[in-house]
Amino acid sequence: MPLRPKAPRAASMISEAGHPAARSLAISMAVCATFIGLPGAAWAQSSVQLYGELDTGVAYVNNVGGHAQYRLTSGTIDGSYWGLQGSEDLGGGARAIFRLERGLSVATGEGLNDHPMYVGIGTDTLGTVTFGRQYDSIHDYFQTFTLTGNTGGTAFAHLLDNDNANNSFLASNSVKYTSGNYGGLSFGGLYAFSNQAGAFANNRAYSVGASYSAGAFNAGAAYLHNNGRGNTTGGAYDSLALPGSANTVVNANVERQNTFGVGMSYEIGEFTLGGAFSRSINSGVTDADTGDLLPSLALNNYEINGIYKLTPAIQLSGMYVYTNGGGAHWHEGALQVDYLLSKRTDVYLESIYQRASSGAPAVINTNDPSSGRNQLMLSTGIRHRF
Secondary structure, three states: OOOOOOOOOOEEEEEHHHOHHHHHHHHHHHHHHHHHOOOHHHOOOEEEEEEEEEEEEEEEEEEEOOEEEEEEEOOOOOOOEEEEEEEEEEEOOEEEEEEEEEEEOOOOOOEEOOOOEEEEEEEOOOEEEEEEEEOOHHHHHOHHHOOOOOOOOHHHOOHHHOOOOOOOOOEEEEEEEEOOOEOOEEEEEEEEOOOOOOOOOOOEEEEEEEEEEEOOEEEEEEEEEEEEEOOOOOOOOOOEEEEOOOOOEEEEEEEEEEEEEEEEEEEEOOEEEEEEEEEEEEEEEEEOOOOOEEOOEEEEEEEEEEEEEOOOOEEEEEEEEEEEEOOEEEEEEEEEEEEEOOOOEEEEEEEEEEEEOOOOOOOOOOOOOOOOOEEEEEEEEEEEEO
16 A cells, blocks of 8 residues: 655755856856846746655564565654655745655655645745645545654555545645645645536546644644546556455545545644544445446444654554444554654654454554454554655
């Protein structure tokens, strides 16, 4: 399963204006501007940022198809990636921005198309409009209240990431608006085109969301809708993973999908208490491989989580999630200890346990299904940001 992308936290700056060649070019352009009557201020300042993250470790899973599994992982908190982002001052408070990221597997060297790429324009007061392959409103306004969208990472996702809180799918062919911050309130929306001639709604998506922050209290809500998910290879989203029967997971095309999410958190000193609820409703479901009609499925996820900063270098996190739907239910608990070796390098240890109802697959995110009702994952790793 795709690994969760993560926003950059550290970077090395490369300023075009500071490079000797760039300074020479800027001087030449200013001289030319003088001769042709253009103001020197027309040549805007810009910057480019190189950043990334590498996360790898070792994991033990007690039940993968009935067998124990030991493997090298490429990130059970964050998916590894590198990226470039930058901005150009256009004057009058406006700026052009871009972001290009590429995921990768540290374990195999494989490139992964699981990160955003976009270009846009905006201001602090009016907001920003961007175009490309992007996160939807579930990520922007709901994900942060779950541990999969925060500290816990990829393996902490709700069952099969059914609400996309782990960013298993980014919205291709999308246009997104993100507002400024107005007294703690921010909001936005996204529309992803189907790119189909004569089938405008086939595999298109749209989402909206909002968040509010007031001191120690934070809250957010988001809605995501998709038509014909997985019906085409050039639309908004790929096919979706859903629990089948007899301990199986199927790749499914979904004629209509609606996902709702609401969450909140409250900080008490060094402790943050969070809660989240999401519901994903999938109708018109067919097997992506065989085309067979499958039952419609609605899944509800109830999460409570906590993050405690024990010392400046040690952070403890834990969660409990209850998921039900389709006549089945799943319990999942997870714990994590993260130790900072420096501002950019940390090591971690985590455990995740999931128990399903009889006949349903137990499947912790990033793993294949178990042969029964239970699955346990223990992992440790190192993460470095640059």
